[in-house]
Amino acid sequence: MRYLILILSLVFVQTSLLQVFFSPGFVAPDLLLIALLSRAYLTGRDAVLWAFFGGALLDIMTDTLGLNLALETLSVYLFVLMNEKIFFKTWLTYLTGAGFSLLLKKVLSLVVMSVKFSFSFSFPSVLLALLLEVLIASAVYFAYLKKKE
């Protein structure tokens, strides 16, 4: 239940606040994915179901039905696979997987959106969003995940 509330809150904050600061809005830092990756780090494969749910919720809120459902799931899936192959867990192994998933989600969302729509984006804005995501993911690791390991 706590996790459900957390996901709802993050989706709400992401769609109503963060997307204002970035253009186009979907390049804004993906708080939902960070939460899903943290969940996947702790619970493993079950997080994929949360990715379905969270992605669908994000799609409804942003009127992009299917985009986030596919990409959140794919990112979490790849992160889980990477995590399962690692024998020991450190901050670096977590961040490598999380960074890769976050980057993948960002790049794929740009590619998929550009196939369907025409829009302009600034590279520094995407880079800034990605940097923020990595920083938040690191903060979450040190503040929460490390203690729960």
Place this chain on the structure above:
Amino acid sequence: MKGGRFHLLTIGGVVLGLVLFFTDLSRFSYVRAVVVAFNTVISPVLNLKEKILTETEEKIDVYLRTVDVSRENRELKERIRKLLLREKELEACESELESLRKLLGISRGFSRLDYVVSRAVYYDPSGFDQFLIIEGGKDRNLRERDLVVSKDKVVGFVEAVFGSTSRVVTPLSGKFSCTVVVGGRKKRYIYRGGYPVGDLLHVRIEDPVREGDRVFLIDTEGRTPPFLLGVVEKVRRGKDPFFKEVKVRPLTDPREAEYLFVIRRGR
């Protein structure tokens, strides 16, 4: 979730998402009803989201404008400060010029110059540049003794006026003579043209005329500003014990002037 089921479910979810996204299934009538129903349920949340989004955008916009305005305000203040400083400098310059004008006895009321723009059409074939022919003559109301200048330098005086051309004698010609001052001093002298240097006549032995001093043609009636005529090239004791012999090299090169200005003397 274990084994193949996990992979199948995930890949199925990804494919489903992409299909939904690219096919716009939500717009089909039978799916639309479900979507509309779902949207109705969550509409308060969506409305709240839109409200927050709009308000945040507005506040950011207001903030950015405020920042812009304050930055512009700072820049304008800085600019005004510089302009005030500049104004003070210009006032000081004006006051200096005024005192200089009084010192030199320069007329303040230069009337608007009555001039004609012309150009050279023929040069002295001897190569001494003692005269040139310019465009404009009686057809443009030019008259003998009209002053011809180029930028701030004297080119000569109109010596003869024809139908549509005029002959101008330059300071390199012996026929050229005019009233001049040396440097910023008030005392007037007569300049008589010559090639390659002209003479300043009746320069007293005690007059502080030195080599390198600039010689300006002046209008005795004070209608036109001074124009540069040449530079003192040589100063030596003359045959007359009371006067110096002063040689002036004219700075005029009529061949360099693209446009000439013929200043009409008072009618």
